[in-house]
Amino acid sequence: MSINAAIEELSTLLGQRLSRSKSDLDQHGTSETHFALTPPDAVAYPANTEEVSAIVKICARHHCPVVGFGAGTSLEGQTLAVQGGVVVDFRDMAAVLHVGAEDMDVTVQPGITREVLNEELRATGLMFPVDPGANASIGGMASTRASGTTAVRYGTMRDNVLGLEVVLADGRIIQTGTRARKSSAGYDLTALFVGAEGTLGLITALTLRLHGQPEAVTSAVCAFDDIEAAVSAVQMTIQMGIPMARIEFVDAATVAAVNAYSKMDLPLCPHLLIEFNGSDSAVEEQATLFGEVVEEFGAKGFEWAKKPEERKALWTMRHHAYWAIVQSRQGCKALVTDICVPISNLAEAVEQTRADIAASPIEGPILGHVGDGNFHAILLFDEANEAEVQAANDLSHRMVERALALGGTATGEHGIGLGKKKYMQAEHGAGWDVMGDIKQALDPQNLMNPGKLVRGN
Incomplete structure (x- = not known):
């Protein structure tokens, strides 16, 4: 491997669009979550596909690792250059x-x-x-x-x-x-x-x-006395075939955090956030049916948001939940993990995860896309406290074990990256070896984002 030789040749190709500044390297070596700073040796900013091809050919010739980079929002360390090399940032390739x-x-x-x-x-x-x-x-x-x-x-x-x-x-x-x-x-x-x-x-x-784009959109938020009632309402809604555009769950701890962060005043209990898309008549019918279903499970405090600004405020609150939760404990790190299980096992998975967190020494608000059996826990810990670090890792591990035992997956949407690689054998068995065979066939030098996804990479 000759990373420096590759960088010298890339500098000739790209000029100032190859960066080795500390600020650039640090920016491309950080993660949205708990992973340590892992800067690459250089960052390339190609302008077109032909330049990307030329970059990869140079790196292949010098056995230099290559890591793709978009907005840097991945949660499992997917863009970290764990073996050094060149990060290819697609900032300048952003056209329709x-x-x-x-x-x-x-x-x-x-x-x-x-x-x-x-x-x-x-x-x-x-x-x-x-x-x-x-x-x-x-x-x-x-x-x-x-x-x-x-x-x-x-x-x-x-x-x-x-x-x-x-x-x-x-x-x-x-x-x-x-x-x-x-x-x-x-x-x-x-x-x-x-x-x-x-x-x-x-x-x-x-x-x-x-x-x-839908003709009509309406959103709502409603509260429940407990997690089981909220998740059961979701299951019934799906089984009835009511076509929701979104249905999100937040627990009481998440509500407390977003209330403080987004200046909301939701009751401190589990909530569902719902959206329906379609024609005016279809949306009205769907909303009415949904209201009848969740009423059976004790839903209360219904607030419908029909105006665009009201809907935007509701979903902005949900999208900002991660930052709200992190700010609820200043100076903490976050292990952000997700699992996905069959809908019929969702209530069991959420409730057991909640009980696990309650028995631990750390906080871990739960939220997620419960309409497809996917939920997240944001496990907050002090990285200087070994007991808290261990508790976060143990909680995440038990979540994955529980998901796999229930016929689910270690990750519904965050991906594998660095954090979930250790679960690939348990989830895929011999299929993981086949993934390695495909990797070997297409990337025999192991240059493309090494250290991720496959065995021995």
Whole structure:
């Protein structure tokens, strides 16, 4: 390996668009959560796919690791250069390349964020619905197979990526998928790269499925006496086929944090946040049915938000919950973990997790996208207190064990990165070895985001 030789050659190629400044390296070596600072050796800012290919070819020639970087909002350390090397930041590749309004699709570069994309689409009457909360880059969302608050209706990135342009570990540029809505032509390479966390190649363009902007939108918040009642109400709503656009759960500890952070005055008990999309009549019917269902489970304090500014305030509160929780304990670190279980096991998983946290020496508010069985715990700990560090790790470990025992997964949307790699064998068995075989075939030098996802990487 000759990282310095690669950097020297990259400097000739990119000039000032190759950075070795301490501030740039530190910015690209930090994580949204508890992982330690891990700066790369250099940061490259390519302008187009051809430059990405040239960067990868130079790095391959010098056996230099390559790590893709979007907005840096991943939660499991996916963008940390744990073996050094070059981070490829897609900041300058953030354009909309083509809008196929009649076909309801769009092709974009990976650095564009979901909020900017939807601003660009506003005049078309279309939208890209996947909303992980953070204003993440589209390339990063595909790489982690992200989902979020709207997955219960619109699906995850897996369901909304039609095709990709990818630079492989040897610098080859390939196209996966087409703009057609279905295909029986060979291996599904698009699905292979969606969720690969940059370990197989760098995504340089994406063709996405779009959806129509709804005619009417209404949101609501309601309170429950306990977690079991709230989650049971969600299960019944799903079983009745009521088409929710979003349904989110927050526990009492989360409510206390967001009340302080967002200047809200919600009662200190579990809440559901709901949104319905559709025509005026459909939304009204859905809201009425939902109200009847949750009333049976003791829902109270219904507040409907029909005005755009009211809905925005409600969902901004939810999206800011992480920061609200972190600020509720100054100076703490956060281990942010998620699991996903079958809907029928959701109440059991949430309640047992809550009991586990209550018996521990640390705080851990629970919230999540309960419409698809996915929830999060934000475990707050003092990194100087060994007992608290151990408690956070133990709680996260038991959450994963519980999810796997219930037929679920170690992560519903955060991905594997560094934090969940140790659970891949338990979840996938021999399938994990097959992932390693694919990695070896496409990246025999182990240069693409090494240290992540696969065994011995």
